[in-house]
Amino acid sequence: MTTTSTFSFTHRPLVPFAHDYAHGDSEPWHQHDCAQLLHSLSGVVRVDTASGCWVVPPGRGVWLPAGTPHSLRITGHVAARTLFIDPLARADLPATCQIVQISPLLRELILASLTLPESYLSGSRDERVYELILDEIRTLPALPFHLPEPQSEPLRGLCDRVRQNAGEGWSIGQAASVLGMSERTLNRHFQHQTGLSFREWVRRARLLEALDRLAQGQPVLRVALELGYGSHSAFTAMFRRVMGISPSDYFKND
Known part of the structure; x- marks a missing residue:
């Protein structure tokens, strides 16, 4: 059975989320109504989808388009920093699952986004941080950590x-x-x-x-x-x- 998580993007284009996993943790099959970028600061995350297995080494990330059923398996201590992204935030967000290289800039932007308020003024620094994250996601280089x-x-x-x-x-x-x-x-x-x-x-x-x-x-x-x-x-x-x-x-x- 696959469950669906729903997020509200009324005030911002993405929702950042931090969660630490212990070795051996797992998440059953589920999906989100939004796109997801899961970035692992440490440990290894295995993501299974219908099209194969995706392994996220430390320092990398996995991109999952909206509505992608998947499960997670954790190896080592995983410090996961995740972005849940409104699929309408950009017209050219990646359309397929992929393991991606997280640049030092994007890593720091993700960490910074965790401290930002949900609402912000147009033209403010907070808005620019969110928009720069979306710009960086559009250019993420894909890596060969997918086992089809x-x-x-x-x-x-x-x-x-x-x-x-x-x-x-x-x-x-x-x-x-x-x-x-x-x-x-x-x-x-x-x-x-x-x-x-x-x-x-x-x-x-x-x-x-x-x-x-x-x-x-x-x-x-x-x-x-x-x-x-x-x-x-x-x-x-x-x-x-x-x-x-x-x-x-x-x-x-x-």
């Missing part, structure tokens, strides 16, 4: 097996053998249904699993080996290539 879910049952079953055994090699030949089809046919269906090659989907699934485990405080070497990387350095190189920073530094101060 295929539509067909055979491919969904294969993806479940990969997630449950992320440390295996999972070559395209092995996956094709599991489904009893050729490698070319598997890749064609996978690309069509997810927008990713099977190899890229596996790589992304491992990264998202790594983020979840690292947020729990598991050692980098253990995560690397259990997810099929041959060494600490190989895993760190992959992590740095995608995240721009080593895993130990990334979670040092989350």
Whole structure:
């Protein structure tokens, strides 16, 4: 069952909200009648939607258009700072779910918005803060932390097996053998249904699993080996290539 939350935007275009979650917390399936930008200051948030899984690392955010059914799962201590946004506040707000980079400016604007009054004068600083937040949201760069879910049952079953055994090699030949089809046919269906090659989907699934485990405080070497990387350095190189920073530094101060 999916519940719907309703917000009033009589006096302002967005409603800021701060909430801290403990490790293991979750929220069941629900939706909002407004758009939502959930920004995580610390910890990792997993957001499930009908189109797949979205993982929000610390310092990033997830954009959810109005009316998107979703559930949340929390790993680590999560300090969430959320904006509930009137979908009519801007004509060109993002139309699809996406993990986004939160700039230092937007982060500070979100924190500042938590202290603003609900009503304000036209042309005031408070109004300019709200309007600048909306301007920043329109230019948020999307990040590859989405794990799309295929539509067909055979491919969904294969993806479940990969997630449950992320440390295996999972070559395209092995996956094709599991489904009893050729490698070319598997890749064609996978690309069509997810927008990713099977190899890229596996790589992304491992990264998202790594983020979840690292947020729990598991050692980098253990995560690397259990997810099929041959060494600490190989895993760190992959992590740095995608995240721009080593895993130990990334979670040092989350």
